[in-house]
Amino acid sequence: MNIKQVLAQLDFEAREVDIYCALLTLGTASIRDIAEQSGINRGTTHEILKNLLKRGIVSFYPKGKRRHFCAESPEKLIELANDKQEKLRSATRQLVHDVIPDLNRMRSDTGSPQVKYYEGDDGIESVLKDILNTADKSESRSYDVYSSKAIRKYLYRPFPHYTLQRVKRNIRVRAIAIGEGGEDAPLSERKWIDDGDAGGQASYVAIYPPKCAMISLQEGNYPTAVVIESAAISQALKLSFNTLWMLL
Structure with a gap:
C-alpha cells in the first residue's frame, strides 16, 4: 500500500497528499x-492549503505581504489516525x-417475510458476512447448511478467510454435504447424502434464524443469492434439517 x-x-x-509531500x-x-x-x-x-491548515498538518508564517507555508511533522498523522x-x-x-435501537423501532412490522437479492462476488460476500453477524448474535452461536459439491470451489471465492473468521468468532456449523468431498474444519460437523442425478447442480442453503440464504451459480459460474428474513420459514427449514440430520 x-x-x-x-x-x-x-x-x-490525492492532491492534498501531493501538496503535503511537496512542502516536506x-x-x-x-x-x-x-x-x-506539486x-x-x-x-x-x-484552497488545498486552507484545508490542510484546518487539519493541523500545515502551518504558515507571514513573510512581507505574503504567507509562507511549512509542513508539520509526519508524526502529526498518527495523532489524526488516533x-x-x-x-x-x-x-x-x-x-x-x-441509533440502531431507534432505527429498528422505525421499521414497519408487517409480518411478511423480507426478501433480498444479491449478485456477483460482492453480493455473496455480503451474504456470508450476514451469516456470521447473525449467528454471532444468536443464543446458539451456530447455523446449518446444505452444500452441494458443485458450488464448493466458488462459494468462498470472494471471502477466502471466511472459515478463519467463523472459528475466531466461535461460531459452530453443521453441514449436510450433497455429494462427496468437503473439508473438515474446526467447530464444524459434516454428514453426507448422495447427490443422485443432481450431481452437477450448484447450490448452498444456509439456515440461520430468523434468516435463510440460498446461493446458486448461473451461467458462467456467476453467483446469485436470495436471503429471506422470516422466523417462520427459517424455523421450518431448521426443523427439516434437524430431522434429516438425525436420520443420517
Whole structure:
C-alpha cells in the first residue's frame, strides 16, 4: 500500500497528499513554489492549503505581504489516525446503544417475510458476512447448511478467510454435504447424502434464524443469492434439517 492509499484512510485526497509531500521537500515555501513543486495550479493549491491548515498538518508564517507555508511533522498523522479511531469507537458505541435501537423501532412490522437479492462476488460476500453477524448474535452461536459439491470451489471465492473468521468468532456449523468431498474444519460437523442425478447442480442453503440464504451459480459460474428474513420459514427449514440430520 502506498502513501496515498494509506492517507486516503484518513480522508486525504490525492492532491492534498501531493501538496503535503511537496512542502516536506521544500521546507518552507510560497504558494507559487508549492504549486510548481506539486504540479497543481496556484488557485487549487491555495484552497488545498486552507484545508490542510484546518487539519493541523500545515502551518504558515507571514513573510512581507505574503504567507509562507511549512509542513508539520509526519508524526502529526498518527495523532489524526488516533483521533479518527476514537471517533469511530464512540460512533460504534452510539450506534449499538442508541441509533440502531431507534432505527429498528422505525421499521414497519408487517409480518411478511423480507426478501433480498444479491449478485456477483460482492453480493455473496455480503451474504456470508450476514451469516456470521447473525449467528454471532444468536443464543446458539451456530447455523446449518446444505452444500452441494458443485458450488464448493466458488462459494468462498470472494471471502477466502471466511472459515478463519467463523472459528475466531466461535461460531459452530453443521453441514449436510450433497455429494462427496468437503473439508473438515474446526467447530464444524459434516454428514453426507448422495447427490443422485443432481450431481452437477450448484447450490448452498444456509439456515440461520430468523434468516435463510440460498446461493446458486448461473451461467458462467456467476453467483446469485436470495436471503429471506422470516422466523417462520427459517424455523421450518431448521426443523427439516434437524430431522434429516438425525436420520443420517
